[in-house]
Structure formats: C-alpha cells, structure tokens
Amino acid sequence: MSPTTTFALIRHGQTDWNAQQRIQGATDIPLNDTGRGQATDAVTALSGYDWDFLVSSPLSRAAETADLIAAGLELAVTRRIPGLVERDYGPAEGLRAGDELEALRFPGGFHGAESEADVAGRGIDSLELLAREHPGARIIIVTHGTLIRLALARALDREVGSIDNAALTLVRHHADGWRLDVLNGELLHPRETAVVRAKTPE
Template identity: 45%
Template sequence: MTYLALVRHGETEWNAERRLQGSSDIPLNDTGRSQALAAARRLGTRTWDVLVSSPLSRAGETADIIGAHLGIDRSATYPELSERHFGEAEGATDYEVYDRWPYGVYPGMEEHASVTERGLRILDELAVRHRGSSIVAVTHGGLIRSVVGALHIHRAPRIPNAAISTLRHDGHGWTVLTINGFDVSDRATLGR
C-alpha cells in the first residue's frame, strides 16, 4: 500500500485578502507559517518517507516547515502539483471576480478537466515511483478539490489552508480516506 497525504499550503496575504492566486507565486504570511507547523504536528502521528511539493513558493515553504518538523527533506517539486491558472482573474478579489465574470469563466483560465488530468497523472506517478511508501505532497486547494472530486465525490468541499486529505493506493487504484481531516473511507469511492 502507498499512503498519500495531500496538504494545502498555508495562508498568504492574497488568501487573507480573498484574492484569486492561481499560478501567481505569492509567499506565505506569518499565519501561513503557523498553519504549516500545525499541519506538521498533525502529520507527526505517523512516519513519512517522501516529501514533495508544487514549485510555487507558498507550497515549497509549507513543505519545508513540515519537513523540518518531521525530519525529512523535500525531495522534489512537480509542476503538475501547481494550482490552476485563473488567467485574467488572478489577483482579483472575490467581489471583483463576480462583478467582471459572474458566470465563473475567466479569460485565459485553465480548464477544470486539465487540472484534474494532471493532478491524477502525478498522483499515479508518485504511487508507482514510491510504491509502498508514505508520501506528503504539499499542493493547492483547487488541485486537491479536483483530484478528490474525480476519485471520491463529484463536488469536493472547499479545502482550507493547511488542511490534510489522505488517500491510499493498493496497486490498482486510489481510495480517499479523509477530506480535510474528516473520515470518508466508509463512503463509496469512484476509483481510478
């Protein structure tokens, strides 16, 4: 069995201001650093073999804080773990986005199917590359929602900063165990 923890990065100033970040590289703020340490403490209840992240600095710093607490180094960054690109909406507040694009379609936005496809592809790659390991992957809320939505439920809940969702790969497919720390393993998995 391969065990995977998907961790959303800690808070940034743009999160606090309710701005769409997408692929913009916005660093953690002090709250985000505290959240990353709290996530590390929650992860500390088991042993971890591998730590990876998105290449965006907010995910990388979150991973490094987690790694320092767990005693493991981040071994790789994967572009496939990056957040969805929101095109012209990046940097806009929730209110600005709704005012300009009330139907949620932003010029230059990455398609949802593309985010899901690359997210599932990298998870499968990690399961093959690190078979039988326990992996922490620090990534982004949109990517986690897309993957969990594809594997477990059609519309996953919002993923808070530093939330942890866990999955297990049995050599044939993924099972979602928790979403945002809540046990969902007794519910049917769509599978892959």
C-alpha cells in the same frame, strides 16, 4: 496483491491574498506569518503517521510550507513537481468578488483560465506517477486547494468541497483505484469513505 501508496495532500498555509480573498492561482504569493504557523501546526496531525518523504509544488507558498513540515518531521523534500502548481486563473488572478471578476466568469470557469479538466488531469497524473515510481510509499504532497479538490473529484468520481489551509487530507492509491480516509482533517465515517475502482483512460 499490489502495494498501496499513501498520500497526505496538504494545501499550503495562508498568504496575504488568501486573507484578502483574492484569486491566487499561478501567481507566486509567499506565505504570511499565519501561514507559517499553520505549516508548523500541520506537523502535529502528520506525526500520527509514518512518512517516507515530501514533494511539493514549486510555487513559494507550497515550497515553504513543505520545508517547514519537513523540518518538523525530520524528513526530506525530494522534488518540486511542476504538475502540482495551482490552477492558472489568467486575468482573474489578483481579483476579489465584484464586477470585474464577474465580467470574466462563465459557466464552469473564467475566460482565459486553465480548464478544470486540465487541472484535474495533471494533478492525477502527478499522483499516479509518484505511485508508479514509489509503490507502497507514504508521501506528503504540499500543493494547492483547487488542485487537490479537482484531482480528488476526478479520482473519486464525487464532489469535493473546498480545502482548508494546511489541513490533512489522506488518500490511498492501489491497483483497483482510490480510497479517501481523511478530508480536511476529519476522519471519514466508514459509510462515507470513498473507494472507487480505477477507470480505463479515456
């Protein structure tokens, strides 16, 4: 029986652009004080499990969130993984809802932005690489909301809603596929728990 690798997927804490409802994407915006508090609070939810190490996106809001969680759990952040950066929204970054943003929108995305399929693909690739390199490990991954949402939707073949700042999402990977146990800090009812067989690569 192949080992199961467990991932805690944590969106970074709040930034000023989050609070202002601006599209952030690949722009490197730091945590604000609320975000630092959220990162510290995430330690409580994570302390109910045993973890081996953390990895994060290299963007500063994710890296600092990971460092704060690591300090609280007395663990190491071992890698900053480029494949875990947030979706690049191109010219839409920094914009809020309004005419300027709507002018960039088309069905399924924004002009000049990275496609959802590409984001989901590199997110899944990053998770599967970690599972191959560390079979059976329990890994905390601090990354970004859109990347988590799109990667989970691809892995589970289901719609996934928005991901809250610093909330715990728990997913398990094994040879037969993926299992989602906790989403946005909420333990899923057994009937809602998603188990999907691994797909043959296209």
